[in-house]
Amino acid sequence: MAASSAIKELNRDSTNWAKVVEEMVKLERKLFPKHESLARSFDDEVKRKNSGLLYAEVEGEIAGYVMFSWPSSLYASITKLAVKEKFRRQGHGEALLKAAIQRCRSRKIQRVCLHVDPTRTAAVGLYRKLGFQIDKLVECYYSSDRNAYRMYLDFDSD
Template sequence: MVCRAPQQKARTSAMGSGVVELQRNSTNWAKAVGEIVKMERKIFPKHESLASSFAEELKKKNSGLIYVELDGEVVGYVMYSWPSSLFASIAKLAVKENYRRQGHGEALLKAAIQKCRSRKVHRISLHVDPLRTPAMSLYKKLGFQVDALIVGYYSPDRDANRMYLEFDSE
């Protein structure tokens, strides 16, 4: 594991937002996780939410979380994991409603892709409701392809597209 400063920030083109990788030893861990859990509860239905297990998920060795912070407020996040060098998965990507369509989701997804690439991951997968047109457009824009339709993935009447992004062998 590479050691980094607890508050390592990288500027993005998303209107000057700060993209921050949450570090386990960070002084703002509790504050950031608290804000993300609130966002998780508001955005996702209870059966899709990781709010009750968020802190535990983040303690797993091969998991990461990147968030966008504007003026001290967390406005979006992406949670990902890389169980092996063969693949990674995007577990969650969310942006607060009043901050959508401003490039924050794209900045988060690009940052997660870059983290996975730096770990030499060969393939990233995710699931998305095919009716979520903006999300589908973003994933396709960044090179993700639909692999399969998973019937009843979210609920009996709500399906998901399984999508993937594959990297060339180096």
């Protein structure tokens, strides 16, 4: 059984800001190709207005993180979801995504969007499990030979 994780929000005034960002940059470099990585601009990305960063911590170690932004009340975007390999398939990605969705919902956002490589079947499965639907295939989204599904999750307007 996996150790339980705590979902935390990284705020600019967090005492552990530098340490947490450093760990996330390492993970970003390891998991994403250089042209998709935010490693060089991670600190700037997190400081942007109308953006959020949540991370899962297991026994003091960062297991993964999710970045999201909400340019308007119409929609939000999940810009990154990353989980360290040793923590995968233990529910950390799902917990992070649910927490990000809840943050968007609390801001009265109407739709959450994201892009995912169709070959990342585990990720596509997780997004579908949480209610995301495929909007369309975006050709050459990541590179000339890598496409993406554009997916969305609409909230009821009650």
